[in-house]
Amino acid sequence: MEILVCIKQVPGTTEVEVDEKTGVLKRDGIDSKMNPYDLYALETALKLKEQIGAKVTVISMGPPQAKEIINEAYMMGADDGALFSDRKFAGADVLATAYTLSQGIRKMGNPDLIICGKMTTDGDTAQVGPEIAEFLQIPHVANVQEIIELKDNSIVVEKDMPETVEVADIKYPCLITVEKDIFQPRLPSFKLKLKTKDKEVPIYSLKDFNDKNEKNYGLDGSPTQVKRIFPPQANTDHEMWKGNSEKLTDKLFDKLEELKFI
Amino acid sequence: MEFKKIDQKDIDYLISVCGEDRVFLGDEINEDFSHDELAGISNYPEVLVEVKETKEVSEIMKYANEKNIPVTPRGQGTGLVGSAVALHGGIMINLSTMNEILELDEENLTLTVEPGVLLMEIAKYVEDHDMLYPPDPGEKSATIGGNINTNAGGMRAVKYGVTRDFVRGLEVVLPNGEVIEVGGKVVKNSSGYSLKDLFVGSEGTLGIVTKAVLRLLPLPKKTISLLIPFPNLETAIETVPKIIKSKTIPTAVEYMVRDVILASEEFLGSKFPDNTSDAYLLLTFDGNSKEEIENVYDKVAHICLDAGALDVLISDTQERQESIWSARGAFLEAIKASTTEMDECDVVVPREKVAEFVKYTDDLQDKFDIKIRSFGHAGDGNLHIYVLKDELSEKEWKEKLDGVFDCMYTKANELGGKVSGEHGIGYAKKKYLEKSLGKEGMNILKNIKKSFDPKGILNPDKVC
Numbered sequence: 232m233e234i235l236v237c238i239k240q241v242p243g244t245t246e247v248e249v250d251e252k253t254g255v256l257k258r259d260g261i262d263s264k265m266n267p268y269d270l271y272a273l274e275t276a277l278k279l280k281e282q283i284g285a286k287v288t289v290i291s292m293g294p295p296q297a298k299e300i301i302n303e304a305y306m307m308g309a310d311d312g313a314l315f316s317d318r319k320f321a322g323a324d325v326l327a328t329a330y331t332l333s334q335g336i337r338k339m340g341n342p343d344l345i346i347c348g349k350m351t352t353d354g355d356t357a358q359v360g361p362e363i364a365e366f367l368q369i370p371h372v373a374n375v376q377e378i379i380e381l382k383d384n385s386i387v388v389e390k391d392m393p394e395t396v397e398v399a400d401i402k403y404p405c406l407i408t409v410e411k412d413i414f415q416p417r418l419p420s421f422k423l424k425l426k427t428k429d430k431e432v433p434i435y436s437l438k439d440f441n442d443k444n445e446k447n448y449g450l451d452g453s454p455t456q457v458k459r460i461f462p463p464q465a466n467t468d469h470e471m472w473k474g475n476s477e478k479l480t481d482k483l484f485d486k487l488e489e490l491k492f493i
Numbered sequence: 494m495e496f497k498k499i500d501q502k503d504i505d506y507l508i509s510v511c512g513e514d515r516v517f518l519g520d521e522i523n524e525d526f527s528h529d530e531l532a533g534i535s536n537y538p539e540v541l542v543e544v545k546e547t548k549e550v551s552e553i554m555k556y557a558n559e560k561n562i563p564v565t566p567r568g569q570g571t572g573l574v575g576s577a578v579a580l581h582g583g584i585m586i587n588l589s590t591m592n593e594i595l596e597l598d599e600e601n602l603t604l605t606v607e608p609g610v611l612l613m614e615i616a617k618y619v620e621d622h623d624m625l626y627p628p629d630p631g632e633k634s635a636t637i638g639g640n641i642n643t644n645a646g647g648m649r650a651v652k653y654g655v656t657r658d659f660v661r662g663l664e665v666v667l668p669n670g671e672v673i674e675v676g677g678k679v680v681k682n683s684s685g686y687s688l689k690d691l692f693v694g695s696e697g698t699l700g701i702v703t704k705a706v707l708r709l710l711p712l713p714k715k716t717i718s719l720l721i722p723f724p725n726l727e728t729a730i731e732t733v734p735k736i737i738k739s740k741t742i743p744t745a746v747e748y749m750v751r752d753v754i755l756a757s758e759e760f761l762g763s764k765f766p767d768n769t770s771d772a773y774l775l776l777t778f779d780g781n782s783k784e785e786i787e788n789v790y791d792k793v794a795h796i797c798l799d800a801g802a803l804d805v806l807i808s809d810t811q812e813r814q815e816s817i818w819s820a821r822g823a824f825l826e827a828i829k830a831s832t833t834e835m836d837e838c839d840v841v842v843p844r845e846k847v848a849e850f851v852k853y854t855d856d857l858q859d860k861f862d863i864k865i866r867s868f869g870h871a872g873d874g875n876l877h878i879y880v881l882k883d884e885l886s887e888k889e890w891k892e893k894l895d896g897v898f899d900c901m902y903t904k905a906n907e908l909g910g911k912v913s914g915e916h917g918i919g920y921a922k923k924k925y926l927e928k929s930l931g932k933e934g935m936n937i938l939k940n941i942k943k944s945f946d947p948k949g950i951l952n953p954d955k956v957c
Binding site for chain 1: 764808810816
């Protein structure tokens with residue numbers, strides 16, 4: 232079985248400041264890391280590999296330094312990797328990103344299963360995964376919280392919907408995006424670090440893709456127009472109550488009821 | 494010791510100092526205030542008072558001293574040896590309501606706080622200002638006052654030292670109600686006996702800390718931990734001296750076993766990144782960049798692999814650190830939740846003796862047919878060994894516990910160790926301190942106590 236995992240490099244901290252004038256993230260001096268949600272995707276792939284013996288390949292789109300996260304995936308047990316990097320990919324919105332990744336995936340072969348994290352911590356859209364599947368014209372299920380069964384030609388998964396939990400049986404090739412905590416991600420291994428330190432990370436650019444039309448990539452291929460970026464308002468309102476435990480319990484109960492939490 | 498019992502006049506006085514809202518009697522006193530985290534001993538104070546300022550503490554002490562009423566100072570009650578239990582009733586002063594952060598002095602690198610500020614509040618506050626308060630005990634909801642009074646150590650002691658090393662100055666209310674300041678914002682101090690150092694670790698027996706000036710360090714920009722699986726505990730612990738000898742200085746060197754990890758997974762309801770091996774070392778390194786730390790840990794990782802480690806797992810992001818350290822911080826609570834009752838031994842031994850001591854305690858399980866769990870600071874020789882009651886009858890439990898403790902403290906003594914590494918003596922460990930210090934040593938402690946508190950009203954029957 233061939234499993235492909237999509238990963239992204241994101242800022243290392245969640246407290247990134249936004250320049251209010253230009254709307255650009257202040258990335259200076261900030262470490263980067265693999266998108267935490269992608270760790271769950273990679274762990275899912277590695278667990279399936281342990282279970283049935285699959286080949287796990289990771290891919291990413293980003294600037295050349297995004298090689299770091301491919302190397303990190305090698306340190307966690309991924310067998311292969313590739314980075315799609317080209318100046319012409321820059322400024323891509325979700326649609327152009329998904330299109331670029333779908334072109335790259337075609338280049339890589341025909342995986343049976345593609346796994347993505349639920350979303351990224353910098354973009355928060357949760358759209359790239361399903362859009363890749365649409366471009367590849369394969370079935371997809373988002374918000375998967377459990378892998379129930381691996382069959383010969385399909386995978387049975389449980390997905391978390393806002394009010395229900397649904398079970399789906401999807402034929403390969405297909406794409407799933409997985410929830411946080413589907414598995415606890417393993418830590419990178421120093422032994423694998425030593426073993427894979429000379430392992431190459433192939434970099435593919437536009438000229439390697441089937442569709443070489445620049446207009447479909449990067450800023451040109453992005454219908455989204457960003458008007459303004461601003462940090463969300465943080466609400467730190469709080470009330471302090473004093474009294475004995477009985478009164479406080481009643482008060483808390485009333486408050487939770489008033490807020491319709493219970 | 495004969496103390497005066499609380500009467501209406503005393504209550505009226507306390508109300509005149511603190512107001513009716515902050516004086517609690519009888520049923521108004523929550524059960525929590527009758528014991529600490531390890532409920533080996535329990536007793537209610539006759540009256541509980543919440544204080545807001547030094548003046549109130551001073552007036553209460555002056556009154557109690559005149560009337561011969563015992564006073565027990567208390568923070569969050571997270572202690573483990575009964576130091577904050579009102580053995581003789583009397584007045585309990587709850588200092589957790591004195592909880593303001595008073596000043597961050599970025600020119601002297603100090604933080605001035607009231608005693609009731611929680612450790613986790615201090616950590617967050619100073620980190621937001623790119624500073625570090627290094628002492629890092631597992632119990633983050635303890636008060637700084639409590640930490641000062643036990644000279645808490647915690648996980649970063651290997652590199653940075655313990656609470657005493659980070660207290661620059663104190664404001665203390667003496668048993669007679671007088672307020673004195675010891676130490677200060679100064680870096681050096683050779684001005685007579687160091688009273689500051691005497692108050693640190695005195696478990697509320699010499700005076701009540703009402704303000705503390707803490708020493709801060711610039712915050713290292715990056716922290717990376719290594720979780721190192723070993724085939725067994727012995728191999729894991731025997732590796733520690735090799736790491737220390739390599740002259741790399743980790744901020745923390747902890748050891749843990751699979752059973753304790755599983756207990757914490759169950760307790761927290763979240764998975765640890767790895768639980769497939771029997772024993773682990775957990776090392777942390779800090780520095781200013783990922784590359785700088787990688788250079789250091791590379792050497793240590795090779796030492797561990799050569800010593801028989803199964804692998805070296807790298808934790809280099811906030812999420813990975815949280816998945817490990819939240820579990821580490823919950824070990825005590827997790828073990829506690831897994832049994833009916835437990836007691837602990839918090840000895841410290843020279844670092845090269847850790848393996849021998851841990852092996853010895855492991856063997857005691859068979860000798861006494863009782864469950865013993867441990868984890869601890871392998872890097873500084875401070876061990877936390879828990880004896881679990883499980884389904885034993887009260888009588889069997891007491892007998893076995895006494896037997897196990899006698900063996901452990903005797904062994905620690907033989908190895909050149911001390912009774913407590915960081916949890917203190919309180920009431921529970923007094924007899925072991927007597928054995929370890931000897932008569933002369935205990936006499937000096939008693940005379941020191943007497944010179945601070947001639948009437949013996951402040952936290953009586955604790956330490957000595």
